[in-house]
Amino acid sequence: MVKVKRVVLDVLKPHQPNALDFSRAIAETGVDYQVKLVVLEMDENTETVQIELFGSAIDFKGVQSAISNMGGSLHSIDEVEVHNETVAG
Numbered sequence: 001m002v003k004v005k006r007v008v009l010d011v012l013k014p015h016q017p018n019a020l021d022f023s024r025a026i027a028e029t030g031v032d033y034q035v036k037l038v039v040l041e042m043d044e045n046t047e048t049v050q051i052e053l054f055g056s057a058i059d060f061k062g063v064q065s066a067i068s069n070m071g072g073s074l075h076s077i078d079e080v081e082v083h084n085e086t087v088a089g
Contacts (some may be wrong), residue, residue, distance in 0.1 A: 003057040006081035013072040029062040
């Protein structure tokens with residue numbers, strides 16, 4: 001089975017929710033997700049952030065939905081790490 005283990009996303013988000021709450025909401029979409037968020041740019045109404053997400057099997061659609069539900073917009077997927085865990089037999 002092929003599993004997504006890590007993704008780096010470029011996201012535009014409103015100032016609220018703040019970076020901590022935004023990260024927590026993304027982490028809550030998976031059982032073992034770890035989130036690293038870096039604010040790259042800030043203007044009067046929005047923040048451009050880089051989100052690095054780690055997990056044993058990332059549900060990208062769930063993450064994308066959480067971002068949208070908080071008023072964010074996914075600009076790009078900048079990095080991906082995928083593992084094939086199929087057992088040869």
